[in-house]
Amino acid sequence: MIDFDLAQARLTDAGTAPKQHETCSLTLALGRVLAQDIITRLDMPPADNSAMDGYAVCWEDLQASASLPIQARVYAGDVPPALIRGQAIRIFTGAPIPANADTVIMQENCSEQNGHVLINEPSPQGVNIRRRGEDMQAGLPLIAAGTVLHSAHIAQLAAQGIASITVYPRLKVGILTTGDELTAPGLALPPGHIYNSNAAMLQAQLADLGVHETDHLHASDSLESIQNALQTLSTNCDMVLTVGGVSVGDKDFVKPAIEAAGGKLDLWKVRMKPGKPLALAYLNSKPMVCLPGNPVSSYAVFTLMVSPLIRGLQGRHERHARLSKGKIQLDKPWFNEREDFIRVQATYAPDGQLLLQPFRNQGSGVISSLPWASGLARMPSGVQVHTNTLVDYYDFAYWRH
Numbered sequence: 001m002i003d004f005d006l007a008q009a010r011l012t013d014a015g016t017a018p019k020q021h022e023t024c025s026l027t028l029a030l031g032r033v034l035a036q037d038i039i040t041r042l043d044m045p046p047a048d049n050s051a052m053d054g055y056a057v058c059w060e061d062l063q064a065s066a067s068l069p070i071q072a073r074v075y076a077g078d079v080p081p082a083l084i085r086g087q088a089i090r091i092f093t094g095a096p097i098p099a100n101a102d103t104v105i106m107q108e109n110c111s112e113q114n115g116h117v118l119i120n121e122p123s124p125q126g127v128n129i130r131r132r133g134e135d136m137q138a139g140l141p142l143i144a145a146g147t148v149l150h151s152a153h154i155a156q157l158a159a160q161g162i163a164s165i166t167v168y169p170r171l172k173v174g175i176l177t178t179g180d181e182l183t184a185p186g187l188a189l190p191p192g193h194i195y196n197s198n199a200a201m202l203q204a205q206l207a208d209l210g211v212h213e214t215d216h217l218h219a220s221d222s223l224e225s226i227q228n229a230l231q232t233l234s235t236n237c238d239m240v241l242t243v244g245g246v247s248v249g250d251k252d253f254v255k256p257a258i259e260a261a262g263g264k265l266d267l268w269k270v271r272m273k274p275g276k277p278l279a280l281a282y283l284n285s286k287p288m289v290c291l292p293g294n295p296v297s298s299y300a301v302f303t304l305m306v307s308p309l310i311r312g313l314q315g316r317h318e319r320h321a322r323l324s325k326g327k328i329q330l331d332k333p334w335f336n337e338r339e340d341f342i343r344v345q346a347t348y349a350p351d352g353q354l355l356l357q358p359f360r361n362q363g364s365g366v367i368s369s370l371p372w373a374s375g376l377a378r379m380p381s382g383v384q385v386h387t388n389t390l391v392d393y394y395d396f397a398y399w400r401h
């Protein structure tokens with residue numbers, strides 16, 4: 001038996017960034033993982049410019065007279081003339097600040113008459129100017145390799161004039177489901193069967209992480225069928241997930257099939273609930289993780305343990321998501337020999353504390369608990385846990401990405 005933290009660390013370490021890179025145009029870069037450090041090329045803004053529609057002046061000149069003749073009008077995109085001392089230049093947002101001007105008076109504080117501007121309200125010196133380089137400074141790091149690009153990064157890259165970037169290749173993941181009792185959704189359900197929910201579930205969990213390319217095979221409970229499927233998937237994909245058939249039942253053939261296929265297997269009993277049996281294997285140099293068959297176990301183990309590995313294989317530098325703490329809400333004291341990751345719904349108490357309400361049925365087959373839950377609470381093992389004890393909380397909102 002190994003502890004959750006150790007199992008999680010081992011899986012995290014198995015996720016090494018790809019050696020290959022590819023070029024990607026900025027228009028297709030959303031969600032891709034940057035494979036190069038981006039250094040700022042240009043000062044932004046490139047020159048001091050006006051933050052307001054108003055009048056560019058030399059502040060000192062206003063101390064002599066509140067009324068100044070208007071020398072010129074400059075718009076964004078213009079190259080302005082130098083300000084003649086004692087005059088004002090009508091200026092609009094984004095237009096470069098003329099030489100000799102040090103302040104922009106917003107137009108709401110001015111009135112114009114006979115080619116002169118009258119400043120009705122004094123302003124401090126230097127206001128309403130966006131300074132060169134105040135946003136981004138040439139030569140400084142902008143975005144680090146390993147960052148998943150979201151819409152705000154796209155804005156930053158575009159502002160730097162960058163039209164293509166180097167990214168890691170997209171990951172392709174093979175999914176092997178096993179079990180003679182399983183039927184694909186959409187088909188008639190024979191007696192004694194249940195629908196295969198894990199295949200679609202894992203595909204969706206992978207998509208949440210930005211993995212959209214998957215290859216799914218379903219094997220019956222036989223050594224040969226599982227072995228063949230594993231060979232195919234480990235040849236065609238960057239990594240493989242198997243689900244079910246990995247415990248100690250008569251028909252649990254995943255472990256012998258990996259070994260028969262020449263794979264190297266590290267099987268652990270993890271001191272956690274749900275999801276005790278868990279394996280990390282390598283076949284054809286590809287990592288493979290064997291998940292428990294129960295849908296909730298599989299969902300939780302994927303979220304907490306497999307997602308860091310996948311983020312690593314994608315080249316992402318942040319492999320673990322945010323961990324918070326909340327007060328577990330219990331009707332009676334709780335005790336378990338193993339650490340238990342229970343499905344909870346989080347709400348905020350008036351004092352801002354997170355309150356974690358467990359789902360009424362924590363069975364590892366209870367799929368309906370998953371959409372209900374906002375995350376998983378980590379219940380300590382070997383001690384009595386009382387209501388309002390502070391426990392670790394894994395918020396799906398972060399762990400799903």
Ligand code: AMP
Nearest residue numbers: 177179196197198199244245246293294
């Ligand atoms: P196993 O680990 O294969 O013994 O599976 C444990 C439990 O999970 C059994 O009740 C299986 O029917 C169920 N199970 C296994 N794989 C799936 C799947 N792909 N979809 C839904 N339930 C599954």
Ligand code: MG
Nearest residue numbers: 178179244245
């Ligand atoms: Mg099975």
